[in-house]
Amino acid sequence: MTEMNENPLDLLPEVLLAASAVLGLLLGSWLPRVRQWIVGLLAAVACVAGIVAASPAAGEPATTAFGEAFTVDPVTNTSRIVILGGTLLVLGVSFRPLKGDARETEFYVLVQLAALGALMMAGTQDLLLLAAGYLLASIPAYTLAGFRKDGPGTEAALKYYVVGALLGVLMLTGITVLYATGGGTGYPMLGEAFRDAPEALVATGSIGLLAGVLFKAGGVPAHFWVPDAVQGSSPPVAALLTTIPKIGALAALFRLGDVVFADSTLPWPALVAVLAAASMTLGNLGAFFQQDVKRLLAYSTISQVGYLLMPVAVAGRADLAQQALLYYLAAYAVTNLGAFAVVCAFPHAHTLEDYRGLAKERPLLAASLVICLLGLVGTPPTAVFLGKLEAFSAAFDGGYAWLAALAAANTVASLFYYLRWIVPAVSRSGPSMSAAGDSAARMTAYTAAAISLGLGIAGGPVLDALS
Amino acid sequence: MLSALVFAPTAVALLLFALPRRTTPQVFRAVWVGTSALELALVIAVWAGYDADGGLQYEQRTRWIPSAGVGYHVGVDGLSLPLLALTCLLFLACALYSLREDRRVREFAALFLFLQTTCLGLFAALDLILFFVFFDLSIVAMYFVIAGWGHQQAARAALKFFLYTFIGSLALLLGFIGLYLAASPHTFDMVELTEQNPLAGRSAYAALVLLAVVVGLAVKTPTVPFHTWLPPAHVEAPAAGSAILAGVLLKMGTYGFVRIAMPMLPEAWRRYALVLVVVGVLSVLHGALVALAQTDFKRMVAYTSVNHMGYIVLAVGAAAATADSSEQARSLAVTGAVTQMVSHGLLTGALFLLAGVLYERGRTYDMGSYSGVAGAAPAFAAMTGVAAFASLGLPGFSGFIAEFQIFTGSLGPQPLATALSVLGILLTAGLFLRALRQVFTGPLRLPDAPGTPRAFPDIRTHESLAVVPLLALAVVLGVAPRFLLDVIEPASRSVLELLAR
Numbered sequence: 001m002t003e004m005n006e007n008p009l010d011l012l013p014e015v016l017l018a019a020s021a022v023l024g025l026l027l028g029s030w031l032p033r034v035r036q037w038i039v040g041l042l043a044a045v046a047c048v049a050g051i052v053a054a055s056p057a058a059g060e061p062a063t064t065a066f067g068e069a070f071t072v073d074p075v076t077n078t079s080r081i082v083i084l085g086g087t088l089l090v091l092g093v094s095f096r097p098l099k100g101d102a103r104e105t106e107f108y109v110l111v112q113l114a115a116l117g118a119l120m121m122a123g124t125q126d127l128l129l130l131a132a133g134y135l136l137a138s139i140p141a142y143t144l145a146g147f148r149k150d151g152p153g154t155e156a157a158l159k160y161y162v163v164g165a166l167l168g169v170l171m172l173t174g175i176t177v178l179y180a181t182g183g184g185t186g187y188p189m190l191g192e193a194f195r196d197a198p199e200a201l202v203a204t205g206s207i208g209l210l211a212g213v214l215f216k217a218g219g220v221p222a223h224f225w226v227p228d229a230v231q232g233s234s235p236p237v238a239a240l241l242t243t244i245p246k247i248g249a250l251a252a253l254f255r256l257g258d259v260v261f262a263d264s265t266l267p268w269p270a271l272v273a274v275l276a277a278a279s280m281t282l283g284n285l286g287a288f289f290q291q292d293v294k295r296l297l298a299y300s301t302i303s304q305v306g307y308l309l310m311p312v313a314v315a316g317r318a319d320l321a322q323q324a325l326l327y328y329l330a331a332y333a334v335t336n337l338g339a340f341a342v343v344c345a346f347p348h349a350h351t352l353e354d355y356r357g358l359a360k361e362r363p364l365l366a367a368s369l370v371i372c373l374l375g376l377v378g379t380p381p382t383a384v385f386l387g388k389l390e391a392f393s394a395a396f397d398g399g400y401a402w403l404a405a406l407a408a409a410n411t412v413a414s415l416f417y418y419l420r421w422i423v424p425a426v427s428r429s430g431p432s433m434s435a436a437g438d439s440a441a442r443m444t445a446y447t448a449a450a451i452s453l454g455l456g457i458a459g460g461p462v463l464d465a466l467s
Numbered sequence: 468m469l470s471a472l473v474f475a476p477t478a479v480a481l482l483l484f485a486l487p488r489r490t491t492p493q494v495f496r497a498v499w500v501g502t503s504a505l506e507l508a509l510v511i512a513v514w515a516g517y518d519a520d521g522g523l524q525y526e527q528r529t530r531w532i533p534s535a536g537v538g539y540h541v542g543v544d545g546l547s548l549p550l551l552a553l554t555c556l557l558f559l560a561c562a563l564y565s566l567r568e569d570r571r572v573r574e575f576a577a578l579f580l581f582l583q584t585t586c587l588g589l590f591a592a593l594d595l596i597l598f599f600v601f602f603d604l605s606i607v608a609m610y611f612v613i614a615g616w617g618h619q620q621a622a623r624a625a626l627k628f629f630l631y632t633f634i635g636s637l638a639l640l641l642g643f644i645g646l647y648l649a650a651s652p653h654t655f656d657m658v659e660l661t662e663q664n665p666l667a668g669r670s671a672y673a674a675l676v677l678l679a680v681v682v683g684l685a686v687k688t689p690t691v692p693f694h695t696w697l698p699p700a701h702v703e704a705p706a707a708g709s710a711i712l713a714g715v716l717l718k719m720g721t722y723g724f725v726r727i728a729m730p731m732l733p734e735a736w737r738r739y740a741l742v743l744v745v746v747g748v749l750s751v752l753h754g755a756l757v758a759l760a761q762t763d764f765k766r767m768v769a770y771t772s773v774n775h776m777g778y779i780v781l782a783v784g785a786a787a788a789t790a791d792s793s794e795q796a797r798s799l800a801v802t803g804a805v806t807q808m809v810s811h812g813l814l815t816g817a818l819f820l821l822a823g824v825l826y827e828r829g830r831t832y833d834m835g836s837y838s839g840v841a842g843a844a845p846a847f848a849a850m851t852g853v854a855a856f857a858s859l860g861l862p863g864f865s866g867f868i869a870e871f872q873i874f875t876g877s878l879g880p881q882p883l884a885t886a887l888s889v890l891g892i893l894l895t896a897g898l899f900l901r902a903l904r905q906v907f908t909g910p911l912r913l914p915d916a917p918g919t920p921r922a923f924p925d926i927r928t929h930e931s932l933a934v935v936p937l938l939a940l941a942v943v944l945g946v947a948p949r950f951l952l953d954v955i956e957p958a959s960r961s962v963l964e965l966l967a968r
Contacts, residue, residue, distance in 0.1 A: 323534070374607065379603050379604070380596075380599060380600035381600050381604075385603075389640070389644070390535060392640070392641065393535075393644050393647065393648060396644055396645065401675075408637040408638070408641055409634075409637075411637055412630060412633050412634045412637055415629065415630060415633055419626060419629065423614065423622060426614075427614075428571070459532050460530065460531055460532035460533055460537075463532060463535055464533070
């Protein structure tokens with residue numbers, strides 16, 4: 001361990017977000033209720049500043065900060081940009097429904113803390129810091145899920161919390177076992193130690209660890225909470241739950257596969273590949289006949305985790321893995337948030353049928369919805385298509401051609417349920433939905449759809465920066 | 468020039484949305500027809516400047532996503548130029564035909580203009596991912612055409628169409644990724660991949676990639692047994708949509724065979740050519756026999772498409788036979804295949820538009836409900852007759868030239884398969900004659916509409932403006948095909964050279 005690298009500026013985005021959360025909390029207790037939106041603005045400023053701070057470092061070689069616990073490399077920097085950008089979009093859709101709410105400040109502070117937890121998970125290379133990041137990402141999210149204090153919200157929070165607490169304990173147990181096996185918690189050191197460690201111990205520990213990280217990612221088999229928590233919580237919170245923690249969790253998983261388990265006795269790639277296959281398939285099957293849009297998106301996000309796990313499975317085995325994962329993460333985050341922004345724009349439309357006639361009332365919003373949903377399918381030229389192309393290529397290259405073929409089959413299956421939503425939205429018959437709604441959320445939806453399309457058409461420079 | 472040709476329709480489509488909401492439909496129609504006419508003029512200019520022996524021309528190449536091996540690369544040669552021209556002509560015909568369309572004209576026109584971009588882009592693309600992008604977008608646009616303007620069962624047919632062709636497109640994508648990873652350096656550029664022939668000597672890998680590519684293209688073509696999406700999609704689509712679907716979209720599959728599968732996977736193609744020959748013959752016979760059993764005019768035409776596409780698959784399969792057949796015969800088969808794509812586009816386009824005329828008058832495609840229509844609508848009857856005779860391959864029409872070349876080219880390498888396929892002509896002759904007799908001869912009888920029986924007005928100006936040029940061109944190609952063949956022949960020779968590696 002060196003003494004030289006305790007430079008807080010390496011962690012500037014994280015520090016900014018934490019400072020803004022604390023400052024917001026203080027500010028919120030002094031501001032009158034009608035001006036609490038200032039806290040939201042402060043959060044947005046912190047996110048923008050964080051993105052600005054992380055951008056120049058995105059292409060730079062890796063350094064570590066605070067001992068060996070935190071690494072600042074392209075994975076961290078990209079995750080920072082994606083998480084903070086995603087948080088901005090979440091703030092965009094929360095602005096109107098939260099305005100004048102008695103707990104407006106608390107909401108913004110919790111959102112920032114949850115994002116901070118995701119940031120920590122993305123950058124850590126120490127198991128204990130990973131556990132801390134897990135808790136920081138989880139606890140504000142539990143609260144947010146039940147933020148409305150109504151029946152479904154309480155159920156959502158409770159289920160989310162119980163599953164999260166259980167899997168969190170499993171994760172801590174796993175970390176303990178790995179610590180005992182490897183004699184440390186830093187990734188590089190563990191990577192060396194696991195090269196000839198007893199397989200049973202590594203397997204036990206890593207399964208516990210996976211339980212926790214997969215819970216945050218919302219992947220099979222730790223996915224039970226997703227549909228209920230997403231359906232029960234308010235639309236902005238649902239948007240957050242399905243996007244922000246996943247980014248941190250998948251970046252963390254990638255790092256684990258790349259550094260810790262790359263040379264271990266454990267068949268890690270095969271294990272992750274099986275989880276990816278299960279996640280995409282079960283998520284799709286679950287989504288097929290959903291009537292509630294949030295529930296449909298919840299299952300869709302489970303299946304998307306499956307695709308995201310493909311590059312994770314071949315981490316360190318395929319050249320494309322890193323850029324595939326990072327690009328797909330960015331593409332997924334913006335596309336998924338775009339779809340949720342449309343949901344947020346119509347807080348009273350719950351089922352697919354409620355969206356009938358959207359194209360007649362709000363053609364631009366319908367176009368955004370179509371772009372985002374087809375984007376989630378992976379239709380070119382949206383960003384997710386390029387992400388899928390990279391992920392499929394990486395899986396092929398890493399020797400998992402079967403996984404790529406299965407993913408392609410799953411993509412077709414997913415088309416079915418996304419179309420079930422697109423069809424009523426663009427059809428002209430039947431009663432049309434009311435044009436009233438949330439203008440901030442509409443703007444967010446347009447922005448997200450535009451980014452999703454733009455990132456797909458002009459993905460070249462972005463991919464260059466990631467590789 | 469080529470990029471302008473490809474993207475101009477979409478730019479106009481976006482402009483349509485910028486017009487104020489109260490603009491009268493006439494404006495949209497005028498803009499649509501004007502744009503399509505301009506596109507046709509552009510493609511004629513491209514043709515005029517094309518040197519038949521010059522290989523790839525009008526090439527444009529810019530960096531797009533270099534780190535993923537994807538570039539923006541377009542160009543034309545003798546394989547793509549005829550199809551580009553066909554696309555522009557058919558879209559103009561559809562624009563003219565739709566002059567009476569009054570349901571949501573702005574969206575309809577915009578969708579067709581966008582669809583035109585995807586079709587032109589696909590035939591011009593020289594990068595696999597660019598090809599794929601247009602391939603997928605054409606599916607999306609056609610889905611909305613069928614779902615938004617189709618008949619009663621349109622939603623279901625559109626979904627089936629989308630799911631089937633999307634499965635195909637993903638198989639295609641996997642094949643493309645296979646090619647990409649095999650090449651070093653990794654690239655999706657078609658010209659480089661063709662030169663590199665990256666899968667030479669890797670038979671198992673090449674077989675898998677070929678399987679993925681061929682399945683993808685076969686779904687789109689469609690060949691037996693992947694054709695089941697086609698009849699419902701055709702029957703439920705609006706007339707202009709059916710014409711484009713059959714005339715242009717089906718060609719994407721067969722074009723992919725000669726553009727991608729044959730030159731990039733020559734060894735594997737030669738090894739498995741027999742499978743394609745068998746599939747081709749099955750498509751020919753199955754398509755013709757099932758068409759014979761139809762009572763619905765449009766569905767019958769749809770099945771004859773399966774039959775006609777079968778000839779193309781037969782030809783590209785037979786062309787791979789080596790050694791014992793002459794170079795010239797095989798070249799003839801490939802040339803015939805490309806000619807058939809053009810010819811089928813013209814004739815099926817015309818037939819589907821005529822089916823639309825029939826439906827517009829009688830509100831049904833059921834041939835049993837009509838009789839003696841020739842008396843009421845002689846011009847309509849004449850056009851349908853011409854289209855039907857041309858489609859069954861009568862000398863003097865483009866279909867004859869194409870099928871003659873295909874059979875002459877394939878007979879040497881694959882005598883049995885070719886002999887069986889010739890039966891297909893007989894069957895199509897029978898079914899078209901039967902349909903003509905049923906609908907046009909005998910005492911006048913029209914479908915029972917609710918209320919009074921309506922008159923059957925003869926073909927209108929805008930309808931004949933759409934159909935007559937297609938038929939006229941089919942005759943011109945049948946009588947004087949040199950101008951087309953001169954363009955195709957050098958290209959098909961070079962495909963065979965690539966295949967012989």
